[in-house]
Amino acid sequence: MKIQRYKHELGVSYTLGATLTYELINxxxxxxxxxxxxxxxxxxxxxxxxxxxxxxxxLGLPVEEGDKAFHILSPKGNCFVIGEFRKTEKRLSPGMHxxxxxxxxxxxxxxxxxxxxxFGIGNIAIIRPGVxxxxxxxxxxxxxxxxxxxxxxxQSIENYRERFPxxxxxxxxxxxxxPLTETERQEPCSLVFGNEATGLPDGYKSFxxxxxxxxxGKIDSLSLPMAAGIAMYEFTKDxxxxxx
Amino acid sequence: MKIQRYKHELGVSYTLGATLTYELINxxxxxxxxxxxxxxxxxxxxxxxxxxxxxxxxLGLPVEEGDKAFHILSPKGNCFVIGEFRKTEKRLSPGMHxxxxxxxxxxxxxxxxxxxxxFGIGNIAIIRPGVxxxxxxxxxxxxxxxxxxxxxxxQSIENYRERFPxxxxxxxxxxxxxPLTETERQEPCSLVFGNEATGLPDGYKSFxxxxxxxxxGKIDSLSLPMAAGIAMYEFTKDxxxxxx
Numbered sequence: 001m002k003i004q005r006y007k008h009e010l011g012v013s014y015t016l017g018a019t020l021t022y023e024l025i026n027x028x029x030x031x032x033x034x035x036x037x038x039x040x041x042x043x044x045x046x047x048x049x050x051x052x053x054x055x056x057x058x059l060g061l062p063v064e065e066g067d068k069a070f071h072i073l074s075p076k077g078n079c080f081v082i083g084e085f086r087k088t089e090k091r092l093s094p095g096m097h098x099x100x101x102x103x104x105x106x107x108x109x110x111x112x113x114x115x116x117x118x119f120g121i122g123n124i125a126i127i128r129p130g131v132x133x134x135x136x137x138x139x140x141x142x143x144x145x146x147x148x149x150x151x152x153x154x155q156s157i158e159n160y161r162e163r164f165p166x167x168x169x170x171x172x173x174x175x176x177x178x179p180l181t182e183t184e185r186q187e188p189c190s191l192v193f194g195n196e197a198t199g200l201p202d203g204y205k206s207f208x209x210x211x212x213x214x215x216x217g218k219i220d221s222l223s224l225p226m227a228a229g230i231a232m233y234e235f236t237k238d239x240x241x242x243x244x
Numbered sequence: 245m246k247i248q249r250y251k252h253e254l255g256v257s258y259t260l261g262a263t264l265t266y267e268l269i270n271x272x273x274x275x276x277x278x279x280x281x282x283x284x285x286x287x288x289x290x291x292x293x294x295x296x297x298x299x300x301x302x303l304g305l306p307v308e309e310g311d312k313a314f315h316i317l318s319p320k321g322n323c324f325v326i327g328e329f330r331k332t333e334k335r336l337s338p339g340m341h342x343x344x345x346x347x348x349x350x351x352x353x354x355x356x357x358x359x360x361x362x363f364g365i366g367n368i369a370i371i372r373p374g375v376x377x378x379x380x381x382x383x384x385x386x387x388x389x390x391x392x393x394x395x396x397x398x399q400s401i402e403n404y405r406e407r408f409p410x411x412x413x414x415x416x417x418x419x420x421x422x423p424l425t426e427t428e429r430q431e432p433c434s435l436v437f438g439n440e441a442t443g444l445p446d447g448y449k450s451f452x453x454x455x456x457x458x459x460x461g462k463i464d465s466l467s468l469p470m471a472a473g474i475a476m477y478e479f480t481k482d483x484x485x486x487x488x
Contacts, residue, residue: 111467118459118466148462181481213477214484215362218392222362222473223355229470230477233457237425240458 001034003069003084006136012084013134015144016074018048021083023144025055031085034062036069041080049081073136087134090150092123095188096235097167098228099160101127102195109133110141111225117145119232120239124151125160125190157192161207164190169208170235172227173200176210180234183211191231196224245278247313247328250380256328257378259388260318262292265327267388269299275329278306280313285324293325317380331378334394336367339432340479341411342472343404345371346439353377354385355469361389363476364483368395369404369434401436405451408434413452414479416471417444420454424478427455435475440468 006013012033015021025032035056041049056063069082098116103109109131116124124133131138133151142149154160161169168189192208194200199221204210213227222230250257256277259265269276279300285293300307313326342360347353353375360368368377375382377395386393398404405413412433436452438444443465448454457471466474 111470114463115466115470117462120460120462143463145463179484181484214481216364218361218364219358219387219389222359226355226359226470226473229466230474233474233477237458240423240425 003072005072008132008135011087013087013139014073014136015083015085015139016079016136017140018046018052018081020140020144021081022048022052022055023147024083024085025052025059025061027144027147028085029059029061031088032059032061032083033086034064034084036082036084037063037065038070038080039065039067046080052081090152092125092150092152092164094164094166095123096121097123097125097164097188097190098232099125099127099157099169099190099192100130100228101157101192101200102198103130103193103224105196105224106131106135106137107141108196108223108225110138110143110146112228113138113142113149113151114145115225115229115232117142117148119236121232121236122149124149126151126153127157127160128153128155157204164188170211170231171200171204171208172213172231173204173210174212174221175202176205176212178209178211179214180211180231181214183209185235189235191228191235193224193228193231247316249316252376252379255331257331257383258317258380259327259329259383260323260380261384262290262296262325264384264388265325266292266296266299267391268327268329269296269303269305271388271391272329273303273305275332276303276305276327277330278308278328280326280328281307281309282314282324283309283311290324296325334396336369336394336396336408338408338410339367340365341367341369341408341432341434342476343369343371343401343413343434343436344374344472345401345436345444346442347374347437347468349440349468350375350379350381351385352440352467352469354382354387354390356472357382357386357393357395358389359469359473359476361386361392363480365476365480366393368393370395370397371401371404372397372399401448408432414455414475415444415448415452416457416475417446417448417454418456418465419446420449420456422453422455423458424455424475425458427453429479433479435472435479437468437472437475
């Protein structure tokens with residue numbers, strides 16, 4: 001089977017690095033198609049790599065040794081294990097959601113997925129256009145949390161609202177009159193964030209409750225992952241009161 | 245004057261890009277030594293660049309046109325304005341501080357500085373060894389907030405405590421018994437965070453109040469900028485209650 005640089009159109013994506021590939025094997029073994037090991041990998045000396053290969057044997061996953069996958073997928077040469085896995089379409093379950101409208105940065109999306117998994121939010125809606133959640137950069141920045149969170153794409157916010165009419169929508173925008181600290185939280189709900197550079201259109205105020213995370217005038221805005229992280233923390237913090 | 249790639253030993257650092265250089269000129273004009281403009285810059289067509297050059301004329305800042313600085317400092321070639329500025333040693337003022345013990349990632353430090361400025365925390369202590377806060381990568385990731393925040397380096401946490409004995413120290417660590425949501429906040433205080441990979445040594449519990457930001461077992465930990473951002477939000481949120 002041919003190895004190609006990742007493209008949105010491909011049916012597979014990749015985990016670059018031993019730690020991330022180990023997460024893939026443990027969280028989503030049924031999706032793994034192949035594991036590539038570099039001839040330069042220190043199989044005997046690296047505990048991580050030998051443990052990973054043992055796990056592949058246990059699960060009966062195909063392991064291929066060779067340079068080629070690394071030349072194509074990791075030209076910088078600081079990676080010795082790559083996992084190849086089938087992409088699957090996911091559907092959101094009812095409950096608390098994060099809704100990202102036109103997110104454009106792969107690293108940001110990965111960080112957000114990691115934080116969402118951390119706060120027990122397992123469902124993220126992306127309103128198109130938006131960065132591809134299977135991009136290897138997203139998977140890497142999520143540090144494997146991408147295998148714990150369902151990401152579903154919607155053509156428009158209207159499509160999303162039709163599927164989840166019971167969710168109360170909170171739209172995070174700088175021009176909102178009410179701060180997060182004074183916002184009454186109702187569930188099920190959706191925390192809605194706009195694009196990194198442009199935020200949410202003003203029209204969202206007509207069908208969402210607008211919320212602002214107040215900050216000083218020394219910065220234009222918090223970064224998107226930071227704003228989303230603080231909102232997720234605030235909306236879920238009662239869940240962790242008794243311990244986990 | 246020679247142009248060199250940034251090194252910690254140099255007396256100057258650089259802002260790469262027009263927006264960041266504009267922040268430099270407005271926030272710290274006294275520190276600016278030169279502004280470089282690329283011959284490929286669209287001076288007439290770019291509003292940002294022409295506004296920046298006008299501001300340089302008003303302030304009497306020297307502007308040099310030429311390729312050389314760009315070849316050395318921004319080899320990727322997607323940058324048309326560079327600011328050169330003198331580094332100054334800063335000293336913390338009393339009050340609420342963020343204390344970073346051995347932070348290692350430049351992008352993370354920049355993000356943390358941006359968030360600190362956003363929540364009105366103008367003082368960050370770094371316990372050595374730690375990443376250089378004047379590294380152009382830090383300045384860029386801070387999006388200019390580096391010009392609003394004082395960063396001071398200390399040889400050890402003991403040195404820091406001797407200077408600020410009145411500050412109550414909160415040490416953020418996964419093994420802390422009390423969650424952030426149940427922590428009583430006293431001021432003046434210091435929010436203390438460890439290295440990205442290793443966290444804080446257990447010994448910090450003997451002189452700090454340990455605090456944990458509870459999260460699910462789906463992730464090992466929140467990222468350092470996310471944990472610091474959530475802590476800063478929680479410790480300062482009463483300040484913004486009445487608006488800003």
